[in-house]
Amino acid sequence: MNNEVSHLTARAAALLAETDERRIRAIRSRRWVLYPRAKQALDRLRALLGHPRGTRMPSVAIYGDSGMGKTMIMKRFRDEHPSSFNPLTGTLKTPVLAMEMTSRPGERRFYAELLTLLGAPQRPRADIAQMEQAALRIMEAIGVQVLVLDEVHNILAGSYREQRIVLNTLRFLSNRLQISLVCFGVNEAREAISGDVQLARRFQQFTLSRWAANDQFETLIVSILRNTPLRNPSVLTAKSLRRILQITEGITANIFHMINSLAIDAIENGHERITDEVIESWEPDFDTEAAYA
Structure with missing residues:
Protein backbone atom coordinates (compact mmCIF):
# COMPACT_ATOMS: atom_id res chain seq x y z
CA MET A 1 0.00 0.00 0.00
CA TRP A 32 -19.15 -2.20 9.30
CA VAL A 33 -15.96 -1.73 11.31
CA LEU A 34 -14.45 -4.90 12.71
CA TYR A 35 -13.04 -4.60 16.22
CA PRO A 36 -12.04 -7.36 18.68
CA ARG A 37 -15.20 -7.38 20.78
CA ALA A 38 -17.45 -7.59 17.72
CA LYS A 39 -15.26 -10.37 16.31
CA GLN A 40 -15.61 -12.33 19.57
CA ALA A 41 -19.39 -12.06 19.37
CA LEU A 42 -19.45 -13.08 15.70
CA ASP A 43 -17.16 -16.04 16.35
CA ARG A 44 -19.62 -17.35 18.94
CA LEU A 45 -22.50 -17.00 16.50
CA ARG A 46 -20.62 -18.64 13.63
CA ALA A 47 -19.82 -21.64 15.84
CA LEU A 48 -23.55 -22.36 16.12
CA LEU A 49 -23.79 -23.11 12.40
CA GLY A 50 -21.15 -25.80 12.65
CA HIS A 51 -22.64 -27.52 15.69
CA PRO A 52 -24.11 -31.01 15.10
CA ARG A 53 -27.89 -31.02 15.11
CA GLY A 54 -29.53 -32.31 18.31
CA THR A 55 -32.55 -31.87 20.57
CA ARG A 56 -30.83 -29.42 22.94
CA MET A 57 -29.03 -27.04 20.64
CA PRO A 58 -26.67 -24.46 22.16
CA SER A 59 -27.82 -20.85 21.93
CA VAL A 60 -26.30 -17.40 22.49
CA ALA A 61 -27.70 -14.30 24.20
CA ILE A 62 -25.98 -10.97 23.57
CA TYR A 63 -26.83 -8.20 26.01
CA GLY A 64 -25.85 -4.56 26.22
CA ASP A 65 -27.09 -1.02 26.69
CA SER A 66 -28.81 0.66 23.77
CA GLY A 67 -26.23 1.90 21.30
CA MET A 68 -23.61 -0.77 21.99
CA GLY A 69 -23.75 -2.26 18.48
CA LYS A 70 -26.00 -5.28 19.00
CA THR A 71 -28.09 -4.67 15.89
CA MET A 72 -25.00 -4.10 13.73
CA ILE A 73 -23.56 -7.45 14.89
CA MET A 74 -26.89 -9.14 14.22
CA LYS A 75 -27.10 -7.72 10.68
CA ARG A 76 -23.49 -8.63 9.98
CA PHE A 77 -24.10 -12.25 11.03
CA ARG A 78 -27.27 -12.43 8.93
CA ASP A 79 -25.57 -10.88 5.90
CA GLU A 80 -22.63 -13.29 6.16
CA HIS A 81 -25.05 -16.20 5.75
CA PRO A 82 -27.65 -15.07 3.20
CA SER A 83 -30.34 -17.17 1.58
CA SER A 84 -29.25 -19.10 -1.51
CA PHE A 85 -31.30 -20.59 -4.33
CA ASN A 86 -30.26 -23.74 -6.17
CA PRO A 87 -31.67 -23.51 -9.71
CA LEU A 88 -30.99 -27.20 -10.35
CA THR A 89 -33.10 -28.47 -7.46
CA GLY A 90 -35.36 -25.43 -7.20
CA THR A 91 -34.71 -25.21 -3.44
CA LEU A 92 -34.11 -22.18 -1.25
CA LYS A 93 -31.80 -22.43 1.75
CA THR A 94 -31.85 -19.89 4.60
CA PRO A 95 -29.38 -20.91 7.32
CA VAL A 96 -29.93 -17.77 9.40
CA LEU A 97 -33.40 -16.33 9.90
CA ALA A 98 -33.54 -13.01 11.74
CA MET A 99 -36.63 -11.32 13.13
CA GLU A 100 -37.43 -8.55 15.58
CA MET A 101 -39.49 -9.44 18.62
CA THR A 102 -42.69 -7.44 18.37
CA SER A 103 -43.84 -5.16 21.14
CA ARG A 104 -46.00 -7.09 23.60
CA PRO A 105 -45.61 -10.40 21.77
CA GLY A 106 -48.10 -13.21 22.16
CA GLU A 107 -48.16 -16.63 20.52
CA ARG A 108 -50.42 -15.60 17.63
CA ARG A 109 -48.57 -12.36 17.01
CA PHE A 110 -45.22 -14.17 17.17
CA TYR A 111 -46.25 -16.73 14.56
CA ALA A 112 -47.85 -14.04 12.38
CA GLU A 113 -44.57 -12.10 12.37
CA LEU A 114 -42.59 -15.27 11.66
CA LEU A 115 -44.83 -16.30 8.77
CA THR A 116 -44.63 -12.80 7.28
CA LEU A 117 -40.84 -13.00 7.44
CA LEU A 118 -40.99 -16.39 5.71
CA GLY A 119 -43.16 -14.91 2.96
CA ALA A 120 -45.99 -17.30 3.72
CA PRO A 121 -49.60 -16.41 2.86
CA GLN A 122 -51.74 -16.28 5.98
CA ARG A 123 -55.38 -17.25 6.24
CA PRO A 124 -57.27 -14.61 8.26
CA ARG A 125 -59.07 -17.27 10.30
CA ALA A 126 -56.15 -19.67 10.76
CA ASP A 127 -55.79 -20.87 14.34
CA ILE A 128 -52.48 -20.98 16.21
CA ALA A 129 -51.98 -24.69 15.54
CA GLN A 130 -52.27 -24.11 11.78
CA MET A 131 -49.89 -21.13 11.95
CA GLU A 132 -47.43 -23.22 13.97
CA GLN A 133 -47.49 -26.11 11.50
CA ALA A 134 -47.02 -23.75 8.56
CA ALA A 135 -44.00 -22.11 10.22
CA LEU A 136 -42.46 -25.49 11.08
CA ARG A 137 -42.98 -26.82 7.57
CA ILE A 138 -41.40 -23.82 5.86
CA MET A 139 -38.48 -23.43 8.28
CA GLU A 140 -37.63 -27.11 7.88
CA ALA A 141 -37.91 -26.89 4.10
CA ILE A 142 -35.53 -23.93 3.82
CA GLY A 143 -33.01 -25.40 6.25
CA VAL A 144 -33.04 -22.80 9.03
CA GLN A 145 -30.21 -23.55 11.46
CA VAL A 146 -30.22 -20.40 13.57
CA LEU A 147 -33.21 -18.25 14.52
CA VAL A 148 -32.11 -14.74 15.52
CA LEU A 149 -34.39 -12.62 17.72
CA ASP A 150 -33.62 -8.91 18.09
CA GLU A 151 -35.17 -6.73 20.81
CA VAL A 152 -35.91 -9.84 22.89
CA HIS A 153 -36.52 -7.66 25.97
CA ASN A 154 -39.91 -6.85 24.40
CA ILE A 155 -41.10 -10.14 25.88
CA LEU A 156 -41.30 -8.34 29.21
CA ALA A 157 -44.07 -6.10 27.84
CA GLY A 158 -46.48 -9.00 28.04
CA SER A 159 -48.21 -10.42 31.07
CA TYR A 160 -46.51 -13.23 33.00
CA ARG A 161 -48.68 -15.77 31.17
CA GLU A 162 -47.84 -14.24 27.78
CA GLN A 163 -44.12 -14.27 28.61
CA ARG A 164 -44.27 -17.96 29.52
CA ILE A 165 -46.11 -18.83 26.32
CA VAL A 166 -43.59 -17.02 24.10
CA LEU A 167 -40.63 -18.64 25.90
CA ASN A 168 -42.28 -22.06 25.59
CA THR A 169 -42.75 -21.36 21.89
CA LEU A 170 -39.05 -20.57 21.43
CA ARG A 171 -38.03 -23.73 23.27
CA PHE A 172 -40.49 -25.77 21.19
CA LEU A 173 -39.10 -24.40 17.91
CA SER A 174 -35.53 -25.08 19.00
CA ASN A 175 -36.38 -28.66 20.02
CA ARG A 176 -38.59 -29.58 17.07
CA LEU A 177 -36.38 -28.10 14.35
CA GLN A 178 -33.07 -28.72 16.13
CA ILE A 179 -32.03 -25.11 15.65
CA SER A 180 -30.01 -22.70 17.76
CA LEU A 181 -31.46 -19.45 19.07
CA VAL A 182 -29.65 -16.12 19.19
CA CYS A 183 -31.20 -13.36 21.29
CA PHE A 184 -30.17 -9.71 21.28
CA GLY A 185 -31.47 -7.27 23.86
CA VAL A 186 -30.74 -4.69 26.51
CA ASN A 187 -29.56 -5.92 29.89
CA GLU A 188 -33.14 -6.37 31.11
CA ALA A 189 -33.48 -9.16 28.52
CA ARG A 190 -31.76 -11.49 30.99
CA GLU A 191 -34.91 -11.32 33.07
CA ALA A 192 -37.03 -12.21 30.03
CA ILE A 193 -35.05 -15.34 29.14
CA SER A 194 -34.66 -16.46 32.76
CA GLY A 195 -38.45 -16.88 32.87
CA ASP A 196 -37.92 -20.36 31.41
CA VAL A 197 -35.18 -22.17 33.32
CA GLN A 198 -34.80 -24.99 30.78
CA LEU A 199 -34.43 -22.50 27.95
CA ALA A 200 -32.09 -20.19 29.88
CA ARG A 201 -29.63 -23.04 30.53
CA ARG A 202 -28.99 -23.38 26.81
CA PHE A 203 -27.78 -19.82 26.40
CA GLN A 204 -24.17 -18.72 26.49
CA GLN A 205 -24.21 -15.11 27.62
CA PHE A 206 -22.12 -12.41 25.98
CA THR A 207 -22.25 -8.85 27.32
CA LEU A 208 -21.32 -5.75 25.35
CA SER A 209 -20.25 -3.53 28.23
CA ARG A 210 -19.68 0.20 27.87
Whole structure:
Protein backbone atom coordinates (compact mmCIF):
# COMPACT_ATOMS: atom_id res chain seq x y z
CA MET A 1 0.00 0.00 0.00
CA ASN A 2 1.23 3.48 -0.83
CA ASN A 3 2.81 5.13 2.24
CA GLU A 4 0.54 8.13 1.73
CA VAL A 5 -2.51 5.98 2.48
CA SER A 6 -0.97 3.35 4.78
CA HIS A 7 -3.05 4.74 7.65
CA LEU A 8 -6.22 3.50 5.91
CA THR A 9 -7.76 0.18 4.96
CA ALA A 10 -7.81 -0.56 1.23
CA ARG A 11 -11.52 0.21 1.03
CA ALA A 12 -11.15 3.57 2.80
CA ALA A 13 -8.09 4.45 0.71
CA ALA A 14 -10.06 3.82 -2.49
CA LEU A 15 -12.54 6.49 -1.42
CA LEU A 16 -9.82 9.16 -1.54
CA ALA A 17 -10.26 9.25 -5.32
CA GLU A 18 -13.88 10.32 -4.86
CA THR A 19 -15.22 13.84 -4.41
CA ASP A 20 -15.53 15.35 -0.95
CA GLU A 21 -19.30 14.95 -1.16
CA ARG A 22 -18.99 11.23 -1.85
CA ARG A 23 -16.50 10.76 0.95
CA ILE A 24 -18.80 12.56 3.37
CA ARG A 25 -21.70 10.41 2.20
CA ALA A 26 -19.61 7.29 2.81
CA ILE A 27 -18.75 8.47 6.33
CA ARG A 28 -22.40 9.13 7.13
CA SER A 29 -23.53 5.74 5.84
CA ARG A 30 -23.78 2.80 8.22
CA ARG A 31 -20.58 0.87 7.65
CA TRP A 32 -19.15 -2.20 9.30
CA VAL A 33 -15.96 -1.73 11.31
CA LEU A 34 -14.45 -4.90 12.71
CA TYR A 35 -13.04 -4.60 16.22
CA PRO A 36 -12.04 -7.36 18.68
CA ARG A 37 -15.20 -7.38 20.78
CA ALA A 38 -17.45 -7.59 17.72
CA LYS A 39 -15.26 -10.37 16.31
CA GLN A 40 -15.61 -12.33 19.57
CA ALA A 41 -19.39 -12.06 19.37
CA LEU A 42 -19.45 -13.08 15.70
CA ASP A 43 -17.16 -16.04 16.35
CA ARG A 44 -19.62 -17.35 18.94
CA LEU A 45 -22.50 -17.00 16.50
CA ARG A 46 -20.62 -18.64 13.63
CA ALA A 47 -19.82 -21.64 15.84
CA LEU A 48 -23.55 -22.36 16.12
CA LEU A 49 -23.79 -23.11 12.40
CA GLY A 50 -21.15 -25.80 12.65
CA HIS A 51 -22.64 -27.52 15.69
CA PRO A 52 -24.11 -31.01 15.10
CA ARG A 53 -27.89 -31.02 15.11
CA GLY A 54 -29.53 -32.31 18.31
CA THR A 55 -32.55 -31.87 20.57
CA ARG A 56 -30.83 -29.42 22.94
CA MET A 57 -29.03 -27.04 20.64
CA PRO A 58 -26.67 -24.46 22.16
CA SER A 59 -27.82 -20.85 21.93
CA VAL A 60 -26.30 -17.40 22.49
CA ALA A 61 -27.70 -14.30 24.20
CA ILE A 62 -25.98 -10.97 23.57
CA TYR A 63 -26.83 -8.20 26.01
CA GLY A 64 -25.85 -4.56 26.22
CA ASP A 65 -27.09 -1.02 26.69
CA SER A 66 -28.81 0.66 23.77
CA GLY A 67 -26.23 1.90 21.30
CA MET A 68 -23.61 -0.77 21.99
CA GLY A 69 -23.75 -2.26 18.48
CA LYS A 70 -26.00 -5.28 19.00
CA THR A 71 -28.09 -4.67 15.89
CA MET A 72 -25.00 -4.10 13.73
CA ILE A 73 -23.56 -7.45 14.89
CA MET A 74 -26.89 -9.14 14.22
CA LYS A 75 -27.10 -7.72 10.68
CA ARG A 76 -23.49 -8.63 9.98
CA PHE A 77 -24.10 -12.25 11.03
CA ARG A 78 -27.27 -12.43 8.93
CA ASP A 79 -25.57 -10.88 5.90
CA GLU A 80 -22.63 -13.29 6.16
CA HIS A 81 -25.05 -16.20 5.75
CA PRO A 82 -27.65 -15.07 3.20
CA SER A 83 -30.34 -17.17 1.58
CA SER A 84 -29.25 -19.10 -1.51
CA PHE A 85 -31.30 -20.59 -4.33
CA ASN A 86 -30.26 -23.74 -6.17
CA PRO A 87 -31.67 -23.51 -9.71
CA LEU A 88 -30.99 -27.20 -10.35
CA THR A 89 -33.10 -28.47 -7.46
CA GLY A 90 -35.36 -25.43 -7.20
CA THR A 91 -34.71 -25.21 -3.44
CA LEU A 92 -34.11 -22.18 -1.25
CA LYS A 93 -31.80 -22.43 1.75
CA THR A 94 -31.85 -19.89 4.60
CA PRO A 95 -29.38 -20.91 7.32
CA VAL A 96 -29.93 -17.77 9.40
CA LEU A 97 -33.40 -16.33 9.90
CA ALA A 98 -33.54 -13.01 11.74
CA MET A 99 -36.63 -11.32 13.13
CA GLU A 100 -37.43 -8.55 15.58
CA MET A 101 -39.49 -9.44 18.62
CA THR A 102 -42.69 -7.44 18.37
CA SER A 103 -43.84 -5.16 21.14
CA ARG A 104 -46.00 -7.09 23.60
CA PRO A 105 -45.61 -10.40 21.77
CA GLY A 106 -48.10 -13.21 22.16
CA GLU A 107 -48.16 -16.63 20.52
CA ARG A 108 -50.42 -15.60 17.63
CA ARG A 109 -48.57 -12.36 17.01
CA PHE A 110 -45.22 -14.17 17.17
CA TYR A 111 -46.25 -16.73 14.56
CA ALA A 112 -47.85 -14.04 12.38
CA GLU A 113 -44.57 -12.10 12.37
CA LEU A 114 -42.59 -15.27 11.66
CA LEU A 115 -44.83 -16.30 8.77
CA THR A 116 -44.63 -12.80 7.28
CA LEU A 117 -40.84 -13.00 7.44
CA LEU A 118 -40.99 -16.39 5.71
CA GLY A 119 -43.16 -14.91 2.96
CA ALA A 120 -45.99 -17.30 3.72
CA PRO A 121 -49.60 -16.41 2.86
CA GLN A 122 -51.74 -16.28 5.98
CA ARG A 123 -55.38 -17.25 6.24
CA PRO A 124 -57.27 -14.61 8.26
CA ARG A 125 -59.07 -17.27 10.30
CA ALA A 126 -56.15 -19.67 10.76
CA ASP A 127 -55.79 -20.87 14.34
CA ILE A 128 -52.48 -20.98 16.21
CA ALA A 129 -51.98 -24.69 15.54
CA GLN A 130 -52.27 -24.11 11.78
CA MET A 131 -49.89 -21.13 11.95
CA GLU A 132 -47.43 -23.22 13.97
CA GLN A 133 -47.49 -26.11 11.50
CA ALA A 134 -47.02 -23.75 8.56
CA ALA A 135 -44.00 -22.11 10.22
CA LEU A 136 -42.46 -25.49 11.08
CA ARG A 137 -42.98 -26.82 7.57
CA ILE A 138 -41.40 -23.82 5.86
CA MET A 139 -38.48 -23.43 8.28
CA GLU A 140 -37.63 -27.11 7.88
CA ALA A 141 -37.91 -26.89 4.10
CA ILE A 142 -35.53 -23.93 3.82
CA GLY A 143 -33.01 -25.40 6.25
CA VAL A 144 -33.04 -22.80 9.03
CA GLN A 145 -30.21 -23.55 11.46
CA VAL A 146 -30.22 -20.40 13.57
CA LEU A 147 -33.21 -18.25 14.52
CA VAL A 148 -32.11 -14.74 15.52
CA LEU A 149 -34.39 -12.62 17.72
CA ASP A 150 -33.62 -8.91 18.09
CA GLU A 151 -35.17 -6.73 20.81
CA VAL A 152 -35.91 -9.84 22.89
CA HIS A 153 -36.52 -7.66 25.97
CA ASN A 154 -39.91 -6.85 24.40
CA ILE A 155 -41.10 -10.14 25.88
CA LEU A 156 -41.30 -8.34 29.21
CA ALA A 157 -44.07 -6.10 27.84
CA GLY A 158 -46.48 -9.00 28.04
CA SER A 159 -48.21 -10.42 31.07
CA TYR A 160 -46.51 -13.23 33.00
CA ARG A 161 -48.68 -15.77 31.17
CA GLU A 162 -47.84 -14.24 27.78
CA GLN A 163 -44.12 -14.27 28.61
CA ARG A 164 -44.27 -17.96 29.52
CA ILE A 165 -46.11 -18.83 26.32
CA VAL A 166 -43.59 -17.02 24.10
CA LEU A 167 -40.63 -18.64 25.90
CA ASN A 168 -42.28 -22.06 25.59
CA THR A 169 -42.75 -21.36 21.89
CA LEU A 170 -39.05 -20.57 21.43
CA ARG A 171 -38.03 -23.73 23.27
CA PHE A 172 -40.49 -25.77 21.19
CA LEU A 173 -39.10 -24.40 17.91
CA SER A 174 -35.53 -25.08 19.00
CA ASN A 175 -36.38 -28.66 20.02
CA ARG A 176 -38.59 -29.58 17.07
CA LEU A 177 -36.38 -28.10 14.35
CA GLN A 178 -33.07 -28.72 16.13
CA ILE A 179 -32.03 -25.11 15.65
CA SER A 180 -30.01 -22.70 17.76
CA LEU A 181 -31.46 -19.45 19.07
CA VAL A 182 -29.65 -16.12 19.19
CA CYS A 183 -31.20 -13.36 21.29
CA PHE A 184 -30.17 -9.71 21.28
CA GLY A 185 -31.47 -7.27 23.86
CA VAL A 186 -30.74 -4.69 26.51
CA ASN A 187 -29.56 -5.92 29.89
CA GLU A 188 -33.14 -6.37 31.11
CA ALA A 189 -33.48 -9.16 28.52
CA ARG A 190 -31.76 -11.49 30.99
CA GLU A 191 -34.91 -11.32 33.07
CA ALA A 192 -37.03 -12.21 30.03
CA ILE A 193 -35.05 -15.34 29.14
CA SER A 194 -34.66 -16.46 32.76
CA GLY A 195 -38.45 -16.88 32.87
CA ASP A 196 -37.92 -20.36 31.41
CA VAL A 197 -35.18 -22.17 33.32
CA GLN A 198 -34.80 -24.99 30.78
CA LEU A 199 -34.43 -22.50 27.95
CA ALA A 200 -32.09 -20.19 29.88
CA ARG A 201 -29.63 -23.04 30.53
CA ARG A 202 -28.99 -23.38 26.81
CA PHE A 203 -27.78 -19.82 26.40
CA GLN A 204 -24.17 -18.72 26.49
CA GLN A 205 -24.21 -15.11 27.62
CA PHE A 206 -22.12 -12.41 25.98
CA THR A 207 -22.25 -8.85 27.32
CA LEU A 208 -21.32 -5.75 25.35
CA SER A 209 -20.25 -3.53 28.23
CA ARG A 210 -19.68 0.20 27.87
CA TRP A 211 -16.16 1.08 26.78
CA ALA A 212 -13.51 1.90 29.35
CA ALA A 213 -10.04 3.44 29.13
CA ASN A 214 -8.07 0.37 28.08
CA ASP A 215 -6.35 -1.27 25.11
CA GLN A 216 -9.66 -2.49 23.66
CA PHE A 217 -10.98 1.05 23.46
CA GLU A 218 -7.77 2.26 21.82
CA THR A 219 -8.08 -0.57 19.28
CA LEU A 220 -11.67 0.47 18.55
CA ILE A 221 -10.64 4.09 17.84
CA VAL A 222 -7.78 2.95 15.61
CA SER A 223 -10.17 0.66 13.69
CA ILE A 224 -12.67 3.48 13.14
CA LEU A 225 -9.95 5.87 11.98
CA ARG A 226 -8.49 3.30 9.58
CA ASN A 227 -11.93 2.99 8.00
CA THR A 228 -12.47 6.75 7.76
CA PRO A 229 -11.31 8.21 4.40
CA LEU A 230 -9.16 11.16 5.50
CA ARG A 231 -6.03 11.98 3.50
CA ASN A 232 -3.82 12.51 6.54
CA PRO A 233 -3.35 10.19 9.55
CA SER A 234 -5.00 11.17 12.83
CA VAL A 235 -2.71 10.58 15.80
CA LEU A 236 -4.50 11.03 19.10
CA THR A 237 -3.06 11.30 22.59
CA ALA A 238 -4.26 9.47 25.70
CA LYS A 239 -5.88 12.72 26.81
CA SER A 240 -7.98 12.83 23.65
CA LEU A 241 -9.06 9.22 24.13
CA ARG A 242 -10.19 10.04 27.66
CA ARG A 243 -12.08 13.04 26.30
CA ILE A 244 -13.89 10.84 23.75
CA LEU A 245 -14.89 8.45 26.53
CA GLN A 246 -16.11 11.31 28.71
CA ILE A 247 -18.27 12.83 25.97
CA THR A 248 -19.72 9.57 24.65
CA GLU A 249 -20.08 7.79 28.02
CA GLY A 250 -18.56 4.70 26.41
CA ILE A 251 -21.54 4.10 24.09
CA THR A 252 -20.46 2.66 20.74
CA ALA A 253 -23.05 4.57 18.68
CA ASN A 254 -22.00 7.87 20.29
CA ILE A 255 -18.32 7.12 19.62
CA PHE A 256 -19.00 6.49 15.93
CA HIS A 257 -21.14 9.62 15.75
CA MET A 258 -18.41 11.77 17.30
CA ILE A 259 -15.61 10.44 15.08
CA ASN A 260 -17.79 10.75 11.98
CA SER A 261 -18.71 14.35 12.81
CA LEU A 262 -15.07 15.27 13.37
CA ALA A 263 -14.06 13.55 10.12
CA ILE A 264 -16.68 15.45 8.12
CA ASP A 265 -15.47 18.72 9.66
CA ALA A 266 -11.89 17.75 8.72
CA ILE A 267 -12.90 17.25 5.08
CA GLU A 268 -14.90 20.46 4.92
CA ASN A 269 -12.14 22.64 6.44
CA GLY A 270 -9.41 20.95 4.39
CA HIS A 271 -7.33 19.72 7.34
CA GLU A 272 -8.03 16.07 6.46
CA ARG A 273 -7.18 14.81 9.94
CA ILE A 274 -8.67 14.70 13.43
CA THR A 275 -6.51 16.43 16.00
CA ASP A 276 -6.35 16.65 19.79
CA GLU A 277 -7.39 20.32 19.57
CA VAL A 278 -10.67 19.65 17.72
CA ILE A 279 -11.54 16.81 20.09
CA GLU A 280 -11.00 19.08 23.09
CA SER A 281 -13.26 21.78 21.67
CA TRP A 282 -15.96 19.51 20.19
CA GLU A 283 -19.45 19.73 21.67
CA PRO A 284 -21.90 16.84 21.28
CA ASP A 285 -25.19 17.29 19.42
CA PHE A 286 -26.62 14.07 20.82
CA ASP A 287 -28.27 13.25 24.10
CA THR A 288 -25.95 10.83 25.89
CA GLU A 289 -28.94 9.18 27.53
CA ALA A 290 -30.81 8.65 24.25
CA ALA A 291 -31.42 5.14 22.96
CA TYR A 292 -29.58 3.93 19.89
CA ALA A 293 -29.94 0.78 17.85
